[in-house]
Amino acid sequence: MANYKPVAVPAHPRLGEKVTQDTLYWRGYKTPVQIKEFGAINKIDFSPVSPYNYAVTASSRIHIYGRYSQEPIKTFSRFKDAAYCATYRDDGKLLLAGSEEGSIRLFDISGRAPLRQFDGHTKAVHVVGFLSDKYRIFSGGDDYSSNLWDIPSAAEIVSYNEHLDYVRCGCASKLNADVFVTGSYDHTVKVFDARIKKSVMTIEHGQPVESVLLFPSGGLLVSAGGRYVKVWDVLKGGQLLVSLKNHHKTVTCLCLNSSGQRLLSGSLDRHVKIYSTTSYKVVHSFNYATSILSLALS
Numbered sequence: 001m002a003n004y005k006p007v008a009v010p011a012h013p014r015l016g017e018k019v020t021q022d023t024l025y026w027r028g029y030k031t032p033v034q035i036k037e038f039g040a041i042n043k044i045d046f047s048p049v050s051p052y053n054y055a056v057t058a059s060s061r062i063h064i065y066g067r068y069s070q071e072p073i074k075t076f077s078r079f080k081d082a083a084y085c086a087t088y089r090d091d092g093k094l095l096l097a098g099s100e101e102g103s104i105r106l107f108d109i110s111g112r113a114p115l116r117q118f119d120g121h122t123k124a125v126h127v128v129g130f131l132s133d134k135y136r137i138f139s140g141g142d143d144y145s146s147n148l149w150d151i152p153s154a155a156e157i158v159s160y161n162e163h164l165d166y167v168r169c170g171c172a173s174k175l176n177a178d179v180f181v182t183g184s185y186d187h188t189v190k191v192f193d194a195r196i197k198k199s200v201m202t203i204e205h206g207q208p209v210e211s212v213l214l215f216p217s218g219g220l221l222v223s224a225g226g227r228y229v230k231v232w233d234v235l236k237g238g239q240l241l242v243s244l245k246n247h248h249k250t251v252t253c254l255c256l257n258s259s260g261q262r263l264l265s266g267s268l269d270r271h272v273k274i275y276s277t278t279s280y281k282v283v284h285s286f287n288y289a290t291s292i293l294s295l296a297l298s
Contacts, residue, residue, distance in 0.1 A: 022283035026274065035070055037063070042126075043085045044296040047109075049092035052298045057086040062097055064109075076107055078114060084126045089134060096137055098125030104139055106151065116154045120147055127170040133177035136194070140167030146182045148194055162190055162199050169211045175218040183209030189223050191234065203238040205230060211254045215277075222263065224251040229265050231280065242280045246273050253295040266292030 039059035046054045053073065056063045060079040063072035076086075081100035088095055094115070095107045104118040104125055123142035130137055131148075136157065140146045146167055148157040165186035173179035178194040185208040191201035207226030214221055214234075220241070221232045229244040229251055249268035256263055262283070263275045272286040272295065 020283065022274070022276075026284040026286070033070060035065070039082075041294055042082075043087070044294045045087050046296050046298045047088050047092040048090055054296065054298070055086040055088065055095060057083050057097065059083070062086040062095070062107075074109075076112065078105065078112075082124075084124070085128050087129050089130045090132070091134070094130075096128045096130065098128045098139060098141075100124045102141065102143075104128055104137070104149070106137075116151060118149050118154055118156070120149075120156045120159065121145065126166070126168050127182065129170055129172050129180065131172050131177050131180060131194070132174055136177075138170060138172060138180045138182075138192075140170050140182045140184075142166045144184070146170070146180075146190070146192060148180075148192075158194065158197065160190075160192055160197075160199065162202075163188065165208075169209060171213050173214055173218050174216055179218075181212050181214060181221065183212040183223060183225070185209070187225070189221065189232075191221075191238075201234070201238050203232055210250065210252050213254050213256060215256070216260050222254055224254050224265060226250060227267075229254065229263075229275075244275065244280060246282055247271060249291075252291075252293050255295045255297055257297055264295055264297070266295040268292070 037058040041058045043057040053064050053066050062076040064074040066073050079099050084098040086097040098104050102121040105114040106116040108115050121141040121143050125139050125141045127140040135151050137149045144163045146160045150157050163184040163186050165184050167182050167184045170182040181191050183189045187205055189203040189212055190199040193200045205223045205225050209223055209225040211224040219235045221234050223230050227245050227247050231241045233239045233241050247267040247269050251265050251267045253266040261277055263277050266272045268291040270288050273282050274284040276283050
């Protein structure tokens with residue numbers, strides 16, 4: 001039998017692959033821990049205070065997980081149908097959630113039964129959030145309305161009926177306690193001021209809007225819908241600064257890191273893209289086994 005010598009194949013770096021500080025930082029994240037939920041997850045939200053537990057909204061339950069726990073440390077399940085968008089207040093003491101039946105519930109993290117229930121929407125409420133004064137909340141529903149509520153009295157303060165389709169995303173300004181933003185499947189993003197009975201700005205995204213966020217400075221707004229992530233200058237009347245098209249399918253969620261220097265987007269194409277907020281170039285990308293529906297950073 002003839003003898004042979006194995007060929008030593010020299011290893012060369014792949015062309016075009018640059019190792020940057022971002023690459024090293026994001027590669028430093030350990031292999032993700034997988035936790036099985038009962039249904040599609042529509043929202044993940046971290047508590048802003050230590051020990052930084054996180055709330056996962058899926059099916060008709062909200063599960064609270066600890067940093068190292070793979071089993072829920074608490075469950076809120078007082079929903080007849082699907083629960084949506086469980087969101088912490090800035091002090092981490094209260095949790096707010098919408099529902100398929102159209103009511104909004106406010107929970108104390110240390111209890112189980114709802115503290116308040118807000119009724120007024122006629123269809124499912126997919127988006128809820130706290131204004132920065134901590135005593136008012138906003139909501140958006142499939143009845144096309146965006147509402148503002150008073151927590152102590154559980155009363156509706158004002159209802160805006162300007163969207164022409166489902167309202168599926170929203171966020172509140174950290175700087176101005178009267179300002180909040182909603183995005184709709186009617187392709188628009190609307191900025192509301194609680195002191196005024198109509199929207200103060202309308203931005204045309206051009207696709208059904210799946211996610212919106214405001215930068216901590218309040219000057220820039222990011223919208224996601226279709227394959228596009230768009231950044232708008234609010235101080236210049238909603239002028240488009242940059243349009244990013246780095247995903248192959250619908251972009252479903254956005255989030256900023258704590259310093260505001262990195263923007264993350266998740267998509268049905270199973271990718272999470274990380275952008276620098278100075279150049280808006282992709283500095284890293286994660287690939288997952290299934291579509292991304294929600295995204296959160298502690």
